[in-house]
Structure formats: C-alpha cells, structure tokens
Amino acid sequence: MAGFADVARLALQPSALTLDPTFSRQLLQRDLDRTQQQGRTQRATTARDDRARFNADLRQRKNDATRHGKTLPARESRYTPPGNPQQSLLDAILKDQALAQYDRDAPLEREALRAFRP
Numbered sequence: 001m002a003g004f005a006d007v008a009r010l011a012l013q014p015s016a017l018t019l020d021p022t023f024s025r026q027l028l029q030r031d032l033d034r035t036q037q038q039g040r041t042q043r044a045t046t047a048r049d050d051r052a053r054f055n056a057d058l059r060q061r062k063n064d065a066t067r068h069g070k071t072l073p074a075r076e077s078r079y080t081p082p083g084n085p086q087q088s089l090l091d092a093i094l095k096d097q098a099l100a101q102y103d104r105d106a107p108l109e110r111e112a113l114r115a116f117r118p
Contacts, residue, residue: 004091004098007031011102017110028102032095039091043083050082 010016011028019027058077065072084090 002035004032004035004094005101007035008098008102012105012109014109014113017106017113021106021110024106025102028099032098036091036095040088043087047081047083051079054079 008028011024011031016024016027058072061076062072
C-alpha cells in the first residue's frame with residue numbers, strides 16, 4: 001500500500017502539474033483520503049483476524065487447563081490488540097504533512113515547468 005508521501009510525490013509529477021491547481025489539489029486530497037481509508041480497513045481486518053485467533057487459542061488453552069484441573073490466570077485471558085492505538089492520530093499528521101509538502105512544492109514545480117516549456 002502506498003503511503004501519504006508516495007501519493008504527494010505522484011501529485012507533483014509533471015503530468016499532474018499541468019492540471020488546474022485547484023482541481024489538482026482536490027485530486028490529491030481525494031487520493032490521500034483513499035489511502036487513509038485503505039489503512040483503516042487493513043488495520044480493522046488485521047485486528048478482527050487477530051481477535052479471532054486469540055479467541056480460538058484461548059478456548060483451546062481453557063479446555064487444556066480444565067482437562068488438567070487448573071484454571072487460567074486472568075492475565076492470560078485478557079486480549080491486547082496489536083498495533084499502535086494512536087495510529088489514526090499519526091495518519092492525520094502524515095496526511096497534513098503530505099498536503100503541506102504539496103502546497104509548498106507544487107507552485108515551484110509549476111513555475112519550473114512553465115520556464116522549461118516555450
């Protein structure tokens with residue numbers, strides 16, 4: 001999956017810079033939003049699959065413990081989700097940085113493109 005910086009880099013390509021600046025920025029915003037949504041979907045899928053694996057493993061461990069006349073400690077029955085719980089905040093920061101990079105570099109690149117073309 002492409003990151004926010006990759007999306008901004010593609011938006012700064014000469015072919016993308018020939019578009020209307022407002023329209024080009026809207027396309028960048030749309031692509032950044034799609035990238036963010038893909039990341040959310042991927043993390044949700046990973047979390048769901050991880051939770052299912054944990055529940056299956058927990059059932060097996062409880063059955064094994066019961067079979068031997070023991071009980072599982074509470075800490076072994078507690079689920080801890082994988083990944084960074086602050087990932088959405090990090091994504092928002094990275095998205096803002098990609099937009100700032102585009103806003104900073106696009107006018108310079110457009111000017112260089114105009115100077116290069118007769």
